[in-house]
Amino acid sequence: MATLGDxxxxxxxxxxxxxxxxxxxxxxxxxAQVTGSDGxxxxxxxxxxxxxxxxxKQLVTRARDTRPHRxxxxxxxxxxxxxxxxxxxxxxxxxxxxLARFIGGISPEELASLRRILDDGASA
Amino acid sequence: MATLGDxxxxxxxxxxxxxxxxxxxxxxxxxAQVTGSDGxxxxxxxxxxxxxxxxxKQLVTRARDTRPHRxxxxxxxxxxxxxxxxxxxxxxxxxxxxLARFIGGISPEELASLRRILDDGASA
DNA sequence: GCCCAATTTCTACATAACGTAGAATACTTC
DNA sequence: GAAGTATTCTACGTTATGTAGAAATTGGGC
Numbered sequence: 211m212a213t214l215g216d217x218x219x220x221x222x223x224x225x226x227x228x229x230x231x232x233x234x235x236x237x238x239x240x241x242a243q244v245t246g247s248d249g250x251x252x253x254x255x256x257x258x259x260x261x262x263x264x265x266x267k268q269l270v271t272r273a274r275d276t277r278p279h280r281x282x283x284x285x286x287x288x289x290x291x292x293x294x295x296x297x298x299x300x301x302x303x304x305x306x307x308x309l310a311r312f313i314g315g316i317s318p319e320e321l322a323s324l325r326r327i328l329d330d331g332a333s334a
Numbered sequence: 335m336a337t338l339g340d341x342x343x344x345x346x347x348x349x350x351x352x353x354x355x356x357x358x359x360x361x362x363x364x365x366a367q368v369t370g371s372d373g374x375x376x377x378x379x380x381x382x383x384x385x386x387x388x389x390x391k392q393l394v395t396r397a398r399d400t401r402p403h404r405x406x407x408x409x410x411x412x413x414x415x416x417x418x419x420x421x422x423x424x425x426x427x428x429x430x431x432x433l434a435r436f437i438g439g440i441s442p443e444e445l446a447s448l449r450r451i452l453d454d455g456a457s458a
Numbered sequence: 459g460c461c462c463a464a465t466t467t468c469t470a471c472a473t474a475a476c477g478t479a480g481a482a483t484a485c486t487t488c
Numbered sequence: 489g490a491a492g493t494a495t496t497c498t499a500c501g502t503t504a505t506g507t508a509g510a511a512a513t514t515g516g517g518c
Contacts, residue, residue, distance in 0.1 A: 233494095234494080234495090254495095255496090258494085258495065262495090277493085278495095
C-alpha cells in the first residue's frame with residue numbers, strides 16, 4: 211500500500227470519522243474547517259481527484275447510483291493501521307525480535323490491554 | 335520518517351545484514367549480485383547519492399576519517415520496523431483496537447512468542 | 459612539492475506521486 | 489432542451505527517488 215499524502219490523509223480521516231457516506235462537497239466543506247483555521251476552501255474538483263485516487267488505492271468506494279456520488283472508507287482506520295504495521299513487518303525475518311521491541315516500547319496501559327487481549331482470545 | 339524507495343531499501347538491507355561498515359564500492363558490488371540476476375552494475379555515484387540521502391534521513395552514518403568512507407546503518411532493521419509500526423499507530427486514537435486486530439492476524443507461533451515475551455518481562 | 463588515480467560532491471535529468479484546479483463532458487430536472 | 493450540478497479529463501507545479509556525468513577533493517607515490 212502506498213503512503214498517503216497530506217490531503218489524502220485528511221480526507222481519509224474525515225471518512226473514517228463518519229459512519230455515513232459523504233459527498234465530495236461535504237468533504238470539501240469539512241476540510242475547510244478541519245484544515246487549520248485558514249478556512250481556505252478547496253475546489254471540489256480537487257477533492258474529487260483525491261477521492262478518485264483513493265478509490266484506485268482501494269481505500270475508498272463510492273455509490274455511483276446516487277447522483278452526488280457518496281464516498282466511504284473501505285476499511286476502518288484501525289484495520290488500515292494494522293495493514294501498515296504488517297506491511298512494515300513484511301520484509302523482516304526476525305518478527306519475534308520486532309514484536310519484542312515493539313512491546314518494549316508501549317505504555318503500561320497498552321501492555322495491560324495486550325495481556326487482556328491475549329488472555330481473552332485464548333485460542334490454539 | 336519517509337518511506338524508502340526500492341534502491342534505498344536494497345542498500346539498507348545490505349547495511350542491516352552486515353555488521354561491519356561498508357564502502358560505496360562494496361555496496362555497489364553486492365547490489366549487482368542481489369538485485370535480481372541482471373548483474374547490472376550501478377554507477378558508484380548512484381550508490382553514493384543514495385547513501386547521502388539515507389544519511390540525511392538519519393538511517394545511515396559514515397566514517398569520514400577513512401578514505402573510502404565507510405557506511406553503516408544507524409539502527410537495526412528491527413528497530414526501524416518498530417519505528418514504522420509506531421508511526422503507523424501514531425495517528426490512531428484507539429490503539430487498543432489496533433493491537434487487538436494486529437494480534438488477531440498473527441500466526442500461532444508468533445502469538446506464542448508474544449505470550450512468552452509478555453510473561454518474561456513481567457514488569458510493572 | 460606535484461601529479462595521478464580514487465573518491466566524493468555537485469549538478470542534472472527522467473519518472474512517479476501528490477496537491478491543485480480549469481475545461482470539457484455528463485446527469486437531472488423542469 | 490436549457491440550466492444547473494456533478495463528474496471526468498487534462499494539466500501544471502512540487503517533491504521524492506533512480507540514475508549518473510562533470511567537477512572538485514584528497515591520499516599517495518615520485
